[in-house]
Amino acid sequence: MSQTRHRPQVAIICGSGLGMLADTLKCQDSFAYSDIPGFPQSTVQGHAGRLVFGELKGKTCVCMQGRFHMYEGHSLCKTTFPVRVFKLLGVETLIVTNAAGSLADGLQPGDIMIIKDHVNFPGLVGLNPLSGPNDDKFGPRFPAMSGCYDKGLRCLALDIAKQQGVASLMQEGVYAMVGGPNFETIAEARLLHRLGVDAVGMSTAPEVVVATHCGLRVFGLSLITNKVVKSYEDSESVNHEGVLEVGRLRSNTVQQLVTELISRMEINNNNTINNAV
Numbered sequence: 001m002s003q004t005r006h007r008p009q010v011a012i013i014c015g016s017g018l019g020m021l022a023d024t025l026k027c028q029d030s031f032a033y034s035d036i037p038g039f040p041q042s043t044v045q046g047h048a049g050r051l052v053f054g055e056l057k058g059k060t061c062v063c064m065q066g067r068f069h070m071y072e073g074h075s076l077c078k079t080t081f082p083v084r085v086f087k088l089l090g091v092e093t094l095i096v097t098n099a100a101g102s103l104a105d106g107l108q109p110g111d112i113m114i115i116k117d118h119v120n121f122p123g124l125v126g127l128n129p130l131s132g133p134n135d136d137k138f139g140p141r142f143p144a145m146s147g148c149y150d151k152g153l154r155c156l157a158l159d160i161a162k163q164q165g166v167a168s169l170m171q172e173g174v175y176a177m178v179g180g181p182n183f184e185t186i187a188e189a190r191l192l193h194r195l196g197v198d199a200v201g202m203s204t205a206p207e208v209v210v211a212t213h214c215g216l217r218v219f220g221l222s223l224i225t226n227k228v229v230k231s232y233e234d235s236e237s238v239n240h241e242g243v244l245e246v247g248r249l250r251s252n253t254v255q256q257l258v259t260e261l262i263s264r265m266e267i268n269n270n271n272t273i274n275n276a277v
């Protein structure tokens, strides 16, 4: 904390190819993850590995330009460690973003899915960042997860999309986290589709679980970067370069949406280091 005068109210986690969200911050202080005690290193292309503090539309923000994934070999505690750091810094609202493949027929590459709910597949089989002794200072042993994606922020985002003329690109949906790093087989894609999953990715759910446990308000969005192949007749296949490319193509739209959301969200102005925890 002695290294920056910023006391963030809002934290943003940038998904694959979405690191440009940090560029919107003014009066930046930036730190390489390698210089932050306890932070793992980013190993994935499109995840720069920097924590950027700055101002945006009158709010103080901190932005993770690069997230940590379970498939990189980090424990789930390590992948979600920054979320607890944000809580301790006084952050109230977490914005999580990711790149995801669509299973829903109505979601095309380049669309933005506002996350309404998630299916945490690793969590369902016991791979949960909250496993182990509960730290009561952060939250309860058995936290509720219904309503973990704030309804007010979801409505606000849809409203902003209308005003910005991009409502046709945007809809709500259910995100599922799988472990990765391989993309889905066709049989897995069909299974996820039948289960009611709209988009699939390899992150986000553990961060949201930890954020909800410690009382952060959460907004999540998935940039749809590809359609998940569901047919044996389909010769297309997904790759990470293509995922990053869609991020580049949609950077302005995502930046404008997130900027306006931050500008219009209400904050309690409790931006001091969180001594309660």
Ligand SMILES: O=P(O)(O)O[C@@H]1C[C@H](O)[C@@H](CO)O1
Pocket: 014, 015, 016, 044, 067, 069, 097, 098, 099, 100, 180, 201, 202, 203, 204, 239, 240, 243
């Ligand atoms: O960090 P996110 O969830 O945006 O990254 C997605 C999932 C994989 O890490 C990668 C696949 O292209 O993008």
